[in-house]
Amino acid sequence: MDSAHGYDDLREDRDPTAGGVGECQTPIDQDERRMHVRAYNHWVSLLRGRAYPAIEDLEPESIADFGPHSVLLDFSAGVEDPAIQFIGRALRDECGMDQSVVRIADVPSRSLLSRLTDHYHQIIAGRSPIGFEAEFVGTRGHATLYRGILMPFSSDSQTIDFIYGVINWKELAAVDHQAALDAELSAALRGPRHDPVPGAVWADGPGAAAREADDEDGPAPTTLDDRLAAARDSAAAARAAHLRSHAALYRALGRAHDVALAAIRDPDRLATLLAEAGIVAQARAPMTAIAKLVFGTDHDKTRLTEVATVLAWAQRHGIGDGALSHALERVEGGIKGLVAEERALRRPDPVPEAGPRPLAERAPLAEIALDSGLDEGAPVVLLGRATASGIVVVGTIGDDAKLTQQVLRRLS
Known part of the structure; x- marks a missing residue:
């Protein structure tokens, strides 16, 4: 029988693809497990601080990795018989489905897709992603091992009104075929060994x-x-x-x-x-x-x-x-x-800041007959007071180079 478990613990450093209680004895291989981890990671990347990812952020038809193995269910019109918004090409071909399958009720009961859609009530009840792994006999009469994950999506960040599922599968060899393979393997193991020559590198050295x-x-x-x-x-x-x-x-x-x-x-x-x-x-x-x-x-x-x-x-x-x-x-x-x-x-090199135009190059505004006691051409800062007819000079500063530069920069 199928078994389901939550994916809430994927943030921990443990195997995120571990099956639930009662899973079948024949394991899904590593690549098939990774597909569901990648699907879950994609779901997490769409959360962005919300309770559930926004459905408008999901584009299953553009996901080359697991999109062909996925299905999108729409519960916006009710949970009794949700609509099927999307079925990936690989999943559709495996189940032999045409365009007439548009709702859950249209899904054949012994199809691979039914193994995925049968779990949607668990997501609505648990309000978090669930994974499951099991074995069943499909419509072609072959034992099929499958692994799936269902993930909730929302149109308002609060209500679960869409569910996105990803499923992977493989058909198991028939009993007579498996017996023949086992016999060939046993014969090969009884043959002479050809051990490789050890390599001339440290087994536990850097880059091993x-x-x-x-x-x-x-x-x-x-x-x-x-x-x-x-x-x-x-x-x-x-x-x-x-x-x-x-x-x-x-x-x-x-x-x-x-x-x-x-x-x-x-x-x-x-x-x-x-x-x-x-x-x-x-x-x-x-x-x-x-x-x-x-x-x-x-x-x-x-x-x-x-x-x-x-x-x-x-x-x-x-x-x-x-x-x-x-x-x-x-x-x-x-x-x-x-x-x-x-x-x-x-990063482009910083443009050197242009300094203020030299004092000697500036055009005079007026000339005042005032003895400052400084050499000709020396900088001097005048402090003045505005009057109705002009400016009255009340003091001079001629020994502060820093102040002179500040004034020149302000004039620039």
């Missing part, structure tokens, strides 16, 4: 975690498309970690830099990818387009600016392929120090 992560991925991607796919995976992992993990973030930035280098070698393909993503490149900030392409246009704008700044720093320093993540580990002050350094370089 990054090397291990790179080794798991196999050969480094070379084409722009392959690098973009790898960079997006790493960016999603960093976002799922709330950017708390330096290793995940540095790796994502390193792969984004690899994308930027590949884009320089293949500008035509870059232009095509940007056009497909609806991203307009700006000549004054070319790395911002790369940042959006990798991390997504829905990513926090401040974070996108920081990513673009890091990529610009890497380009300015001539960082090579696959070397940025290690270079970031050695930067004094980390990413914050790097961003501050780049911004200082971009």
Whole structure:
């Protein structure tokens, strides 16, 4: 049976994708779990101090990551039979649904979508996101493992009148197919071992975690498309970690830099990818387009600016392929120090303040026959009093250079 649990504890340093009581024994893999963490993080980013995110801030059709696996329910006309405002393409195709499915009542009872919509009453009662994971037999007769999350939205920041759900799934192998796979695996394990030659690096030395992560991925991607796919995976992992993990973030930035280098070698393909993503490149900030392409246009704008700044720093320093993540580990002050350094370089030099025009170059207003006791050309400040016919001089100051400069600046 299905199990549900709240997502209120995602702010803690624990596995945010942990299932509830009674979940099935076959686990959802890590990538599928990450999708729901990314969906929850997106929901949190839209809160902005409100009880619930505003529905006008949600654009599921523009979310390339989990939008195709999502559905948007509209309760503004009542909770008994809510309208379906949006169904992602992947979810619609999996359930074999056409455009006639417009309300909850239209959803087939044994479809994957029904496993998501069956939980909407729990969100209204609990008034917070809920996650669930279970296994069921779908309309094709195949056992299907699924994991979903439902998140509340509001049109007035107080009432839950919309619910956004994201679901991921995988069909399990049939019993006879699984038996055949198990037999092949057992045969392979009985064969001779071919242990790799140990590498000539310290296993626990600097950058070991990054090397291990790179080794798991196999050969480094070379084409722009392959690098973009790898960079997006790493960016999603960093976002799922709330950017708390330096290793995940540095790796994502390193792969984004690899994308930027590949884009320089293949500008035509870059232009095509940007056009497909609806991203307009700006000549004054070319790395911002790369940042959006990798991390997504829905990513926090401040974070996108920081990513673009890091990529610009890497380009300015001539960082090579696959070397940025290690270079970031050695930067004094980390990413914050790097961003501050780049911004200082971009800041225009202050324009020197123009001094007051020299006293000797100023045109005289009047000449007074008065013995000041000073050398000819020496500055003197006169103190006067206005009268009906002019100005009466009552005193002179000729030994205060600071006062003279202040008067000249005021005259300027």
